[in-house]
Amino acid sequence: MRPTHRFIAATTVDALGNGLYVPFSLLFFHNLTGLSLLSVGAGMTAAGFIALLLTPVAGMLIDKIGARKILQAGFVLRLAAFAAFPFITGFTMFLVVSIAVAIGQQSAAPAQTALVAEMTGGDGRDKLLALNRSIVNGSMGAAGILAGLLMAFSGDTAYVVMAVANAVSFGLAAVLIHGLGGVRPVTGARQKAGFKVVLKDRPYLGITGANLLIALSYVAMAAGMPVYLTRDLGVPQAMSGMVFAINTAMVALLGVPVARLVLRARRTRAAALGAAIFAGSFVLFAALQLLHTGVVAGVLVAAVVYTGAELIHSAPAQGISVQTPPDHLRGRYLATYQLSWSIARAVAPLLITFLLGLGSWQLWAGLGAAALLGALLLLKLERILPREAVHPVKYVTAA
Structure with missing residues (x-):
């Protein structure tokens, strides 16, 4: 499989995983953890702000070790987080896992874009980014519809299924992007x-x-x-x-x-x-x-x-x-x-x-x-x- 095809396949799988829970995130976490909606909302907000503050760190690491490794680490982080959701027993554990999800999401955007820049140049970057955006948008929409159907016909079981599906999707995405990228990080005074x-x-x-x-x-x-x-x-x-x-x-x-x-x-x-x-x-x-x-x-x-x-x-x-x-x-x-x-x-x-x-x-x-x-x-x-x-x-x- 060509590198660009592997990249698109990875981000498509990533989008399918995101689409399963993003539209229903409050209900998703509320039903999986048994915590109140207020607690879930407060935890997700706190996790989002923590991830936001760490965005510059993600940028620094992209320059030091490469975009692919940061994107891959974000996938693995979310794999572990969603695998842990069905076993959460209290707010503290929920907050830790939510922070892991938020950091994985927040670091993905600059890492994906930087990886495209490493793989191609000129208007090739624009075309690959546009293709990626189109496929990701369609994939998230399709996953949202699937999530709605699962909730309608499977009840609370749907949330466990979606958590497992998310974990699998992020693991597959991590495998697909292994070895991608074409620019070695620069070290020294300029860095x-x-x-x-x-x-x-x-x-x-x-x-x-x-x-x-x-x-x-x-x-x-x-x-x-x-x-x-x-x-x-x-x-x-x-x-x-x-x-x-x-x-x-x-x-x-x-x-x-x-x-x-x-x-x-x-x-x-x-x-x-x-x-x-x-x-x-x-x-x-x-x-x-x-x-x-x-x-x-x-x-x-x-x-x-x-x-x-x-x-x-x-x-x-x-x-x-x-x-x-x-x-x-x-x-x-x-x-x-x-x-x-x-x-x-x-x-x-x-x-x-x-x-x-x-x-x-x-x-x-x-x-x-x-x-x-x-x-x-x-x-x-x-x-x-x-x-x-x-x-x-x-x-x-x-x-």
């Missing part, structure tokens, strides 16, 4: 420079800040959409599921072809265009309140535009984050960039509920303004970013 170099790299901090603003558009789908659809538009709760289904299907089916199309343009401009379309989709969502009929059709149209924005923005934005760092510090750079996603996910629930509390249109105005500001920042940074980060370069991936 010791560490995060000082990252923190002095204003263009990279700029694209990280731009991504933080635009990342709020991604998390809005899960955090704010269901409330808005039911409370302000009065549509059935099932519409939220339909919107998620449209998003998942479009990303899975169109991720690669759209990425190939946008790679013909400068990455900064393509990513900025995607952010601007996000803002346009939020105008559509806000305007739905003015409709007296056809609200359901309007929701579907707005959802398609929203997903189109995601498709256009995701590949070039990720390409910029991968192509900009120097090889010997890529792990640290990508770990820093990953913080923009983590912070967005952490602040989104509070920010979105605050905006929803102000009224019916304020949420979309706030998200649209953030997306446009992020787009303008990307355009401003274009002239000072490395040429290879802005202009895709053809690259033939080795077999």
Whole structure:
């Protein structure tokens, strides 16, 4: 099996495992451990913050020992964690195991991206990342449906089955990526420079800040959409599921072809265009309140535009984050960039509920303004970013 095929197979298996529990994580852990929902929620939140604080450590280790080893260690860590879940007897053990899961998840994003950078170069990185994103999105959606069916027909037994399946999936993923990677870690003075170099790299901090603003558009789908659809538009709760289904299907089916199309343009401009379309989709969502009929059709149209924005923005934005760092510090750079996603996910629930509390249109105005500001920042940074980060370069991936 070719290295790229093994990588895709590993991340697909990883996504299937994540998809089995992420949509139902509170119920998943509540039923497996017997702890109260409040205890489970508090433990998961604490674990998430601990993993967030350790993200820079993951970046440092990626640079020192290689992305594949860190990704593999994360898989093994989650294998052990999910294998232990059926045997948890108290909150302390649950917290320890939850921290292990959170660290494995948090380190996976920069490690996967860095591993792609080690395996290929130029626009080959963009294409492999786009393919990976499409397959992962589809796999997580399929696993979520499977999890729902297991819960419907197997009751509490389903949670034990999902825990075992997760453990197996992460173990298989660890085996599949063994030996991948093509760049030996750099040691010496350049390596010791560490995060000082990252923190002095204003263009990279700029694209990280731009991504933080635009990342709020991604998390809005899960955090704010269901409330808005039911409370302000009065549509059935099932519409939220339909919107998620449209998003998942479009990303899975169109991720690669759209990425190939946008790679013909400068990455900064393509990513900025995607952010601007996000803002346009939020105008559509806000305007739905003015409709007296056809609200359901309007929701579907707005959802398609929203997903189109995601498709256009995701590949070039990720390409910029991968192509900009120097090889010997890529792990640290990508770990820093990953913080923009983590912070967005952490602040989104509070920010979105605050905006929803102000009224019916304020949420979309706030998200649209953030997306446009992020787009303008990307355009401003274009002239000072490395040429290879802005202009895709053809690259033939080795077999």
